[in-house]
Amino acid sequence: MSTVITVENLGKRYTLHHQQREQYTALRDVITNGVRTFSKKIFSPFTTHTSPVPAEEDFWALKDVSFEVNQGDRIGIIGRNGAGKSTLLKILSRITEPTTGSVRIKGRVASLLEVGTGFHPELTGRENIFLNGAILGMGRVEIKKKFDEIVEFAEIEKFLDTPVKRYSSGMYVRLAFAVAAHLEPEILIVDEVLAVGDAQFQKKCLGKMEDVSAREGRTVLFVSHNMTALKSLCSRAMWLNAGQMIDDGETCKIVTNYLQNGAYKTLEQAWNSNENAPGNDKVRLRRVCIIPESDDESEITVETPLRMEFEFWNSIPETKLSFSMHLYNAEGLCIINSGSKFFSGSDGLIKGTCYIPGNFLNDGIYRVMIIIVKDGSMHLYSHNDVLIFEVHDIERQGAWYGKWPGVVRPDFKWTVEQN
DSSP states (O other): OOEEEEEEEEEEEEEEEEOOOOSOOOHHHHHHHHHHHHHHHHHOTTOOOOOOOOEEEEEEEEEEEEEEEETTOEEEEEOOTTSSHHHHHHHHTTSSOOSEEEEEEOSOEEEEOSTTTTOOTTSBHHHHHHHHHHHTTOOHHHHHHHHHHHHHHHTOGGGTTSBGGGSOHHHHHHHHHHHHHHSOOSEEEEOGGGGGSOHHHHHHHHHHHHHHHHTTOOEEEEEOSOHHHHHHHOSEEEEEETTEEEEEEEHHHHHHHHHHTTSSOBSEEEOSSTTTSSBOSSEEEEEEEEEEOSSOTTOOBTTOOEEEEEEEEEOSSSEEEEEEEEEEETTSOEEEEEEOOOEEEOSEEEEEEEEEOSSOBOSEEEEEEEEEEETTTEEEEEEEEEEEEEEBOOOOSSSOOSOOOSSBOOOOOOOOOOO
16 A cells, blocks of 8 residues: 655654743732832842843654554554644644654645634534535535535534534534544544543444545544554554654554553543533533552552542532443453442532452453443443553462463452361
């Protein structure tokens, strides 16, 4: 297959300015500072006062990154927050210019990088579809052929002639992905924004990306913290860390190395306000964490009891809610599916705790997905990989130190008798 993306020695440098500033200056502060300055000039006229010079620091978001992408490739890009993934996609999408190196791209590129990118907030959904098509270089006739498919996929028929500034984040993403995937770009670039959508729509998007690559020969670059999604969609993965390429190869191998090297570990996530918290107009997360219940909280072993605490904002008064946890191992196998009893949730902050006993989990990497359900069956919100943690083995009696078989290793009660 032909090469559609060639990246050679790519680098992106930003200049960071460090200067301490007062967060808030009142009128009395301005007057006080003026009086002090005037007094110093009178009583110490020959004293020089130099203003602080802001320090500058070069920060390389990307450095010496090189790779090639062939037509039809589905490539996952993984790495911690700040690894350079989004910077790389912005350069490939021609939003940001590189500082060093070169990028050669063959074909039209459609990007879905951030909620709202590429849409004009004052225009309707219908108008933004045609606007995005024009940006991709497509004619009005071409866009019309795909129009019905886009609207059906995005599920926004009722709001098609509403300005997109009034869309929820979920509606925004559904329309943006539908436009990017259906207007026939040769290269489709998708960042983590799919996490905004619900589980059903995420599955729908992954299926569409696989379809456009396998059947239509289009190239897909996909950034996600969802390792299961990456392994199911992508045959190849690239691992970035601190702006540099750590590894590039077969997806399962790269993901396993990434997790086992502790490259991504999240024992807690918290959001201070429901404006930036993940969720929707019904529920939004506030905090989820895993806490080891042992004297040594620096390491989780197979003997360590765990406590998972969760908090979320509920905006639906007088309804029955349930919070459930799905626990996946590094291979993507769901080994636990446990949910709370249903509780009557008034609107406001809801807190809860789930306990995982010691001597239950096997050693390995685990990922937590949480789901909030209403009235026993109505899915309100789910969040993949909200927590990731590692369970370590302990020193065992006997001469064998190999991997303990099985997805769990519970400490059952045994009785042994000899006649």
